[in-house]
Amino acid sequence: xxxxxxxxxxxxxxxxxxxxxxxxxxxxxxxxxxxxxxxxxxxxxxxxxxxxxxxxxxxxxxxxxxxxxxxxxxxxxxxxxxxxxxxxxx
Numbered sequence: 644x645x646x647x648x649x650x651x652x653x654x655x656x657x658x659x660x661x662x663x664x665x666x667x668x669x670x671x672x673x674x675x676x677x678x679x680x681x682x683x684x685x686x687x688x689x690x691x692x693x694x695x696x697x698x699x700x701x702x703x704x705x706x707x708x709x710x711x712x713x714x715x716x717x718x719x720x721x722x723x724x725x726x727x728x729x730x731x732x733x
Contacts, residue, residue, distance in 0.1 A: 652679070656679070660679065663675055
């Protein structure tokens with residue numbers, strides 16, 4: 644079963660694929676791309692695009708202790724590769 648409609652994939656399919664690549668699932672890009680009938684480059688592209696779009700904040704004025712778990716997780720995912728200088732800037 645292919646999950647695409649026409650030549651475009653829905654936002655839900657893209658988000659699902661990106662989440663499957665992230666912890667705790669850590670599914671392989673090869674497995675995801677084969678299942679969805681696409682090249683391996685496509686899920687990598689979606690993951691990179693998602694990383695650029697994520698803003699590590701709850702956006703509603705709450706302090707981090709009041710954030711939902713998903714917001715805290717996104718902060719970790721965005722910042723885990725940052726060096727000390729990059730973390731200090733934000």
